[in-house]
Amino acid sequence: MRQRRRERIPVVVQRDVRGRRLAARGLWTGAELVVTLGVVLLLLVAHQLWWTNRQARAEAADTVHALQRDWGEPEEAADPPVAEESREAVDGDSPVVGEKDGGGGGGAGAGASSAPRRSQAYAVLRIPRIGLTAPVAQGISKQGVLDKGYVGHYPRTAQPGGSGNFALAGHRNTHGEPFRHINRLRAGDRITVETRNAVYTYTVDKTLARTQPGDSGVIATVPRSNVKPYVGYRSAGSYLTLTTCTPEFTSRYRLVVWGKLTGVRER
Template structure:
């Protein structure tokens, strides 16, 4: 029987070095990509929040200085709460209604002039979730929402006025002022402060999920366009808070509604 002689094939040293360099380069690219992604996540989840919250706090302080110091809302059932400012409106309708309790005994408040686009002109305070945020005209991302502000939907009522005072805010990133509005419960006070008055709303209803195009939730008489049509059927003075849901998505909208329960002149 013929004996087989084993043959040893030696790889080319250059080929081995080239393969090693290729693997090393690939590993470096993967690590670099991972670092970039981590930096992007950190920027969105940490830096934008820090930056927006700082800007929002500075704006609140500037408004309070301009008004001569913060006021406290008058709530008939609870101790006075910190007050936020009013949102923008397009008419001069005075504040009237059976649910109002005017601090001057008249129960009427003159409407403030409409603010400029992206102008911060009110302060929103929600004690339940520890929120104090400026309110600005409009709902643009760059000019309003990404600054950590609550944005007033153009065309909706002003604070305390007949109709619906509707606001939008980020739930995640850029200050995320509305992140925890899902924790609000019926009876929780929300105050809105302007240069001239403090308005107290009381949380009444929550709509856990609806489509982004459900414009009925910010109508003068807020009522969802989606079955079973949650909301209201009679005119009044309402507050609406809207934000994205679930968290870290924009697939649906979360809505909280409140009713005007008190007005105090500054």
């Protein structure tokens, strides 16, 4: 008996060309978005790490020169800052510390400067160890003081040369970053604060490598940490306090450097 020959029926697979095109277009669009986002992020980083520093340092240097002209001094060929009102709320990326108990007294003292206007630049801070020359302005607001590359003076603390605590804040990263390298300061390093009437010399004495942002004791009239009570001072004097954020590129903790007044030269 003859077997019937089986015939194979060809199967034709029709490919969805349109679907493939749509998928390819979607992938291409996604890739473009990723690249665009990457470029935007790079521009933001460049703006924060380079452009804000350039602008703030230029403005700070111009302010130092303007102060020297106003004081009738010859302008020094100083390096630009290596490098960041009554108290405003402490922002997350602000280098300042809480002032709940920290102001206290801070009288001007004999020969010390009287309180300047809010956000007014009125002194020049020089720290040879780290090559820093920066203007000191009244207040610790970000927009009016710190983001200009200035060093900010805590209200209600002493003025330069006065009895009590002359307390300052500055950015460690971006916006001129004047206090970026204050972690390199060591006991015995010299710091000068120049005003219209005098030059005050402070000598670095102690460092607090890390404390909480709300540790207001570090800027008290007699500076002493509330978080680490064994660090600081117990007797009255004429002190200088520098505060900034730590570690670098974060604002989780505060770094503090203290000095004592060791010299005054009248102009």
